[in-house]
Amino acid sequence: MRSFLITITRDPVGLAGAALTTASALLFVILYGIALVGLEGRGPYLGIVTFLIIPAFFILGLLLIPVGLWRERRRERLARERGEAPPRFPVIDLNRGTTRKAVLIFVALSFANLAILSVGTYKGLEVMDSTAFCGAACHTVMEPEYTTYQRSPHARVKCVECHIGAGADWFVKSKLSGSWQVVSVAFDLYPRPIPAPVHNLRPARETCEECHWPQKFVGDRFKVNTHFEEDEANTELKTVLVLKVGGRQAGLSQGIHWHVDPDHVVRYRANENRQTMFEVEMTDAQGTVTRWKGPEADSPEGTAAPWRTMDCVDCHNRPTHVYRMPGAELDAALLDERIDASLPFIRREGQKALEVEYASHEEAREGITRAIADFYAADYPDIARDRADAVGAAGQAIADIYAWNVFPTMNVTWGTYVSHIGHPDMSTEVGCFRCHGGEHMTEDGEMISMDCDTCHSILAQQEENPEILQTLLD
Numbered sequence: 001m002r003s004f005l006i007t008i009t010r011d012p013v014g015l016a017g018a019a020l021t022t023a024s025a026l027l028f029v030i031l032y033g034i035a036l037v038g039l040e041g042r043g044p045y046l047g048i049v050t051f052l053i054i055p056a057f058f059i060l061g062l063l064l065i066p067v068g069l070w071r072e073r074r075r076e077r078l079a080r081e082r083g084e085a086p087p088r089f090p091v092i093d094l095n096r097g098t099t100r101k102a103v104l105i106f107v108a109l110s111f112a113n114l115a116i117l118s119v120g121t122y123k124g125l126e127v128m129d130s131t132a133f134c135g136a137a138c139h140t141v142m143e144p145e146y147t148t149y150q151r152s153p154h155a156r157v158k159c160v161e162c163h164i165g166a167g168a169d170w171f172v173k174s175k176l177s178g179s180w181q182v183v184s185v186a187f188d189l190y191p192r193p194i195p196a197p198v199h200n201l202r203p204a205r206e207t208c209e210e211c212h213w214p215q216k217f218v219g220d221r222f223k224v225n226t227h228f229e230e231d232e233a234n235t236e237l238k239t240v241l242v243l244k245v246g247g248r249q250a251g252l253s254q255g256i257h258w259h260v261d262p263d264h265v266v267r268y269r270a271n272e273n274r275q276t277m278f279e280v281e282m283t284d285a286q287g288t289v290t291r292w293k294g295p296e297a298d299s300p301e302g303t304a305a306p307w308r309t310m311d312c313v314d315c316h317n318r319p320t321h322v323y324r325m326p327g328a329e330l331d332a333a334l335l336d337e338r339i340d341a342s343l344p345f346i347r348r349e350g351q352k353a354l355e356v357e358y359a360s361h362e363e364a365r366e367g368i369t370r371a372i373a374d375f376y377a378a379d380y381p382d383i384a385r386d387r388a389d390a391v392g393a394a395g396q397a398i399a400d401i402y403a404w405n406v407f408p409t410m411n412v413t414w415g416t417y418v419s420h421i422g423h424p425d426m427s428t429e430v431g432c433f434r435c436h437g438g439e440h441m442t443e444d445g446e447m448i449s450m451d452c453d454t455c456h457s458i459l460a461q462q463e464e465n466p467e468i469l470q471t472l473l474d
């Protein structure tokens with residue numbers, strides 16, 4: 001045993017191997033201890049390092065030892081052939097006080113290094129896991145996603161919780177793509193905008209369904225949507241509808257959340273951006289399969305497209321990166337009174353100012369505030385003079401809207417990322433009508449229901465003072 005140790009540590013490669021193995025073993029014990037105490041954090045990284053990277057180094061070290069052994073043997077043989085004594089390391093004599101001290105110091109320092117290394121690694125991983133790292137480390141690249149995320153209902157959910165799963169396969173996937181991302185940012189190769197959908201998103205089962213119970217019965221949801229007209233008074237209009245979100249009740253699934261009931265499976269084949277549905281298939285609890293074909297189902301692209309089982313993000317594709325169109329943002333700002341609705345034509349002028357292209361957020365802020373101020377100076381000089389504050393605030397609020405939704409450096413503009421909830425705009429945001437648009441037929445000519453009442457009851461549509469609200473509120 002002793003001679004073995006002496007032999008392997010005599011060669012630099014073997015020595016390195018032995019050191020690597022010992023260090024990894026110690027590090028492993030320490031990190032494993034940290035994990036056992038329950039300090040592993042929320043993300044997968046500590047586990048990955050403890051159980052993947054360190055063992056890899058451990059094994060690398062073990063592999064180096066025989067290499068060192070072989071090199072040492074060869075050197076001895078060559079030396080013997082030349083008739084020399086084999087080369088030797090200096091003898092460490094522990095009987096000498098100074099040597100003993102040196103060795104003790106060496107050992108103590110090594111332990112200190114190890115401790116530092118462990119804590120450092122741990123902290124480093126914590127940082128990598130954080131939203132700030134994902135959202136802000138490559139500031140320009142992630143700016144659109146980070147900005148929209150911060151305004152969303154999920155602003156407290158970490159990026160890694162939706163984007164990176166636990167386990168080794170996710171580690172490999174995310175680190176491979178992560179390394180590529182670093183390269184592509186360094187050499188400016190990344191796509192602008194970053195394409196959606198994200199094909200290696202964690203499955204909804206591991207993300208959304210950790211917090212939202214999929215079979216939870218939501219029932220009908222009463223919604224009041226407010227829009228403002230582009231007239232002088234910015235007339236406020238209400239749309240009132242009852243959305244049949246549904247879910248599962250008494251063993252029976254109904255309404256909009258029927259699609260994600262585990263009793264049946266809805267699958268589809270779509271083009272790359274999932275806007276064109278080639279073919280839709282439903283398998284019910286009895287195993288009966290129904291298929292609906294769209295107009296392009298039999299095209300070469302249509303038959304080549306893979307099947308995907310529908311889940312939450314096929315409708316809720318923008319749960320956190322929420323981009324809105326100018327109209328929807330202006331309606332929200334007027335309702336919140338971030339924009340003063342008593343300013344004549346502000347809805348129309350806001351829309352106009354937002355549709356101009358600007359090279360940067362700074363330029364947009366300047367252009368938008370000036371356009372709004374100029375409009376009132378020219379057409380309503382009294383207002384421009386007496387209510388300069390309201391005009392200025394409106395200009396800033398409209399500029400905010402621009403900065404939240406348009407990112408010139410990433411080529412993200414209005415409509416780059418569309419939402420699939422509902423059917424906000426029949427030309428760009430088709431949403432549910434990708435399947436429910438009346439174009440998908442079974443062999444017998446039955447289409448996926450397009451009846452307006454399937455999904456909602458509309459109680460009032462764009463009305464100034466709808467009766468239903470008067471009844472409810474009085």
Ligand code: HEC
Pocket residue numbers: 131134135142145146149154157158159160161162163194195196197198201207313316317318319320321417
């Ligand atoms: C609640 C879950 C959730 C969280 C939290 C989340 N994302 Fe996403 N993210 C998604 C979904 C879902 C998509 C895919 C949208 C699609 O397929 O159309 C996406 C898409 C993206 C994209 C592709 C571009 C796009 O907008 O479609 C990027 C980049 C991205 N996310 C980065 C981030 C960053 C950075 C964070 C943290 C600041 C984050 N995400 C937090 C769910 C999430």
Ligand code: HEC
Pocket residue numbers: 153154157161162204207208209210211212312313316319
């Ligand atoms: C870590 C927990 C968590 C995860 C993961 C999560 N959510 Fe949520 N979600 C919440 C919470 C909390 C709220 C309520 C926020 C509020 O009311 O402001 C919410 C709200 C929502 C809402 C209602 C939003 C609204 O405007 O009222 C929807 C829809 C939703 N989540 C869908 C999703 C989808 C889809 C995913 C997966 C991509 C997901 N969630 C992942 C915690 C989570």
Ligand code: HEC
Pocket residue numbers: 204208209212213214218221223243245256257259260310311312313314315316421422
């Ligand atoms: C077929 C499309 C579709 C699918 C699939 C879908 N949802 Fe929804 N979901 C909706 C619509 C539409 C609403 C109502 C949105 C609104 O109020 O504007 C909704 C509402 C919600 C809400 C808010 C409910 C409330 O209490 O008001 C949550 C949370 C939610 N969905 C989570 C999920 C989760 C989690 C999944 C996956 C298991 C899922 N949804 C799958 C379309 C869908």
Ligand code: HEC
Pocket residue numbers: 223225239241243421422423432433436449450451452453454455456458461
């Ligand atoms: C496949 C389901 C589905 C069908 C079919 C459908 N809708 Fe909708 N509709 C929705 C959803 C989901 C919303 C989103 C509600 C929300 O979140 O505000 C919506 C919203 C609306 C709104 C409110 C828009 C707003 O901004 O206030 C109107 C109006 C509307 N639908 C009209 C119709 C009419 C008319 C039809 C029949 C031609 C129809 N819908 C068919 C699902 C559907």
Ligand code: HEC
Pocket residue numbers: 244253254255256258259266267268277280281282310314315420421422431432433434435436447448449454455
């Ligand atoms: C991938 C295709 C697809 C998409 C996208 C889709 N649906 Fe459906 N939906 C179907 C199929 C298939 C059926 C079953 C056939 C039918 O009812 O006509 C269905 C049925 C329904 C039903 C009736 C469920 C019941 O109780 O039997 C509702 C309600 C519905 N969808 C709402 C929506 C809403 C709202 C959206 C958008 C947020 C949406 N769907 C998006 C494919 C889709």
